[in-house]
Amino acid sequence: MNAQTTHRDAGAFDLLVLCASLQGEAAVLDVLRALPRDxxxxxxxxxxxxxxxxxxxxYGACRPRPVEWVTASSTLAPGRLLVCPPGSAVELRPDGRFVLAPDEEGAPERPLDRLLESVARGFGPxxxxxxxxxxxxxGANGARRLHQAGGRVLVQDPATTTQPDLPSAAIAAGATDQVLPLSDIGHVVGEIAAGRPRPESRPRPAGSTRSVGGLAAIASPAARSRLLEAMLGSIPDFVYAFDREHRFVYVNQAMQDLFGPQARLLGHTFTDLRYPAELARRLDAHLDAIFDTGRTIEDEVFFINPAGSGAYFDFVWGPVLAEDGSVELVVGVSRDTTQRRQLEQQLRENARRLRLALDVGELATWDWDLRTGQVLWSREHYRMQGYRVGEVEPGYEAWLARVHPQDREAAVAAVREARAQRRPYRHEFRILPPDGQLRWFSAKGHFYYDDQGEAVRMIGVMRDVTEQRHASELLAQxxxxxxxxxxxxxxxLESVQDEERRRIARELHDGLGQYLSSVALALSALRQSPDDVAARERLHRLQGLIQELDRELDRIVFILRPTALEDCGLGEGVSAYVQTWSELTGVSTDLELHGLDHxxxxxxxxTATFRVVQxxxxxxxxxxSASRVSLSLERRRGLLVGSIEDDGVGFDATDATTPVAGRSNWGLLGMQERIEALGGTFAIDSQPGQGTTVLWRLPVASEKA
Known part of the structure; x- marks a missing residue:
């Protein structure tokens, strides 16, 4: 027996599908254990x-045959139990073979629906x-498809599970034949599989859903009646028929689920069933009109069902004609429209809230169908661009025509790049309406793509940001x-500070310096006169201390205001300072000066350059911790270019001149501000372990010597 026919040998049914959640292993085991061993x-x-x-x-411990994962080579066979593998979308072909589509992200989209829909297409009843x-x-939508195709759908009673969402959704979708507690499901499945007449097994051609020979199975009136009954029974809508006395003469399974067994309905009128008097008169009038005229009637009514809950139903009633052309019966189909009405009301309310939000926020919206080129604009979109509603056909070109000519190229590029790079569209541009009042707009949008990656739609909003732009520009100014x-x-302040330094330096040099010189001369004279050797030794040491004090005073005066800078200019001042600094620190220093003698x-x-160097x-x-420093000052073409480079430990120069709480970098900021205050540029280049370079440029003009 070949693979295409093996699965048909099980009986009146070809297949049992069990659908469960990740935590549903115990429920599956309960069903498998309750199935007959054969x-x-x-x-x-x-x-x-x-x-x-x-x-x-x-699962294998519950079945006589081994259990296996579904693979692309798996086929259905009597008694075989196959488990769909993790992270895959599985579909079942009509010939009993499987199609697996592993999801790249490991989570296939709605796997239960996909499997059940394929079963509905290939196996149906x-x-x-x-x-x-x-x-x-x-799983709810797939179960509904299978139910409509004539398959049997059993659902676990939501009250018997801690995860009732799936069974509740299937019940709400009208996808169920029976709702059972978990403990009954396995036994009922066994009875269903064993209770239907066993059709003759026939080979099924690959790719077809039914054998052509199956047409013979519905050739007789009785078979067609059973087929019609199965079809009407699988419809979730309410199907029924009336005779000329307005009595129910047929009700389908959905009607029985709502009102109870047929015995409660058949042979009874609306009045017998205690319909509200006004509603009964209305429905009876419809029946009389159809029996009299033969026309079809559509209507909608509100009805309180036997369970005590009210619902809206729309219905279509039409005639069934006898051989002589008279109306023999009236058949009808009703559908519970309560949920649809609620959804419509919710959509209307959401639309109202959206319009209110757009009006309050002064937002314009657009919806662009890229396949047809059709664009929908909100009323605010027209107004913002200076159009009257309906004045122009909404479209990309109509929008672009209002964009300021200087902004059009950038606006087109922003749309193109967002579409090509699959990123949100964000752009600001100017609109030039007919009144000449230039306005700024901020637009945001999203592109949507089909399965082939082609952009098919763009929706977005636009907001007038003119006032914000003006406020931002004013703030920047x-x-x-x-x-x-x-x-x-x-x-x-720097000028005042430098002047104060010069004054202090003069006071120290001219005042304290003279006193130190006088003391040194007096000590020198005293050393020649005393005969006491010990006294002369003490005077000698005191003279040495006075000399050290004099040198320290000279150093302080030099730091405050080098006399070379004061008397000879920048080159001499920097040279003297660098030499003194190198002697004090022991760091070798290379100094290059160019163009400072003009x-x-x-x-x-x-002053600014000297303080930066300092x-x-x-x-x-x-x-x-450097061993060598290179310093360069060069005057060229109206600029003074300076650089100081060391081979030290370096540091992370990112945002080095930006104030940050808890970080001491005011010296760097001071250097930068000195240079930039004079119209120059300042930069620091440093990385850990690679030393540091300080660079600056200043515009200069000569002062007559």
Missing amino acids: FALPIVVMQPLDPGSRALQA LAIAVLLGGPDHD RVAERTAALRQLLIH GRLTPSVE EALNNVAKYA
């Missing part, structure tokens, strides 16, 4: 198991499905003005 249908289990799950061993507990609605004022204040620079430039070398001495 249960012949192939069984497919679909649940999102972990890759390391031991479910196969547990030859399949039994069992829906156990689950945490979401996956105020910040620039305040920054300029602060820098002028800094220049003034006249003095302005005092502000000389601060940079001070940082090298304190932090760099």
Whole structure:
């Protein structure tokens, strides 16, 4: 027997499908244990198991044949139990073979629905499905498809599971034949599989859902009646028929589920069934009109069902004609529209809230179908661009026509790049409406793509940000003005500071220095006169201390204001300072000076440059642990270019000149502000272990010597 026919040998049904959640292993085991040991249908289990799950061993202990994972080569066979593998979307072909589509992200989209829909297409009334507990609605739509195709769908009673979402959704979708407690499901499945007449097994051609020979099975009137009954019984809508006395003469399974057994309905009128008097008169009038005229009637009514809950029903009633052309019966189909009405009301309410939010937020919206080119604009979208509603056909070109000519190229590029790179669209541009009042707009949107990756739709919102732009520009202007004022204040403070340094240096040099010189001369004279050797020795030591004090005074005066800088200019001042610094720190220093002998620079430039050199070398001495420093000053083409490079430990220069709480970098900020206050540029290049380079440029002008 070949693979295409083996699965048909089980009996009136071809297949049992068990659907469960990740935590549903115990429920599946309960169903499998309750099945007869000779249960012949192939069984497919679909649940999102972990890759390391031991479910196969547990399920195999319940069945006489080994259990196996579904693979691309698996086929249905009597008694075989196959478990769908983790992370795969599984579909079942009509010939009993499986199709696996592993998901790249490990989580296939709605795997229960996909499997059940394929079973509905390929097996229809030859399949039994069992829906156990689950945490979401996956499986409800597939079960409804199978139910509509004539398959049998059994659902676990939501009250018997801690995960009632899936069975509740299947019940709400009208997908169920029976709702059972978990303890009854296995026994009922066994009875269903054994209770139907066993059709003759026939080979099924690959790719077809039914053998052509199956047409013979519905050739007789009785077979067609059974087929019609099965079809009407599988419909979730309410189907019924009336005679001329307005009595029910037929009700389908859905009607029985709502009102109870047929005996409660058949042969009874609306009045007998205690319909509200006004509603009964209305429905009876419809029946009289159809029997009299033969026309079809549609209507909608509100009805309180026997369970005591009210619901809206729409219905279509039409005539069944006798051989003589008269109306013999009236048949009708009703559908519970309560949920649809609620959804419609919710959609209307959501639309109202959306319009209110858009109006309050002054937002314009658009919806662009890229396949047809059709664009929908909100009323606000027209208004913002200076159009009257309906004045132009909404579209990309109509929008672009209002964009300021200087902004169009960037606007087109922003849309193109967002589409190509699959990222959100964000852009600001100017609109030039007919009244000439230039406005700024901020737009945001998203592209949507089909399965082939082609952009098919773009939706977005647009907001007028003119006032925000003006406020931002005004703030930027105020910040620039305040920054300029602060820098002028800094220049003034630096000037005052330097002047104070010069005064202190003069006082120390001219006042204290003279006193020290006088004391030194007096000590020298005293050393020649005393005869006491010990006294002369003490005077000698005191003279040495006075000399050290004099040298320290000279150093302090030099730091405050080098006389070489004061008297000879920047080059001599820097040379003297670098030499003294190198002697004090022991760090070898290379100094290059170019173009500084062509006249003095302005005092502000000389002072700023000297203080940068002073601060940079001070940082090298304190932090760099350097063995060599290179310093260069060059005057060329109206610029003074300076650099100081060391081979020390370096540091992370990222945002080095940005104030951060808890980080001491005011020396670097001071250097930067000195240079930038004079219109120059300042930069620091440093990385841990690679030394540090300080670079600056200043515009300069000569001052007559």
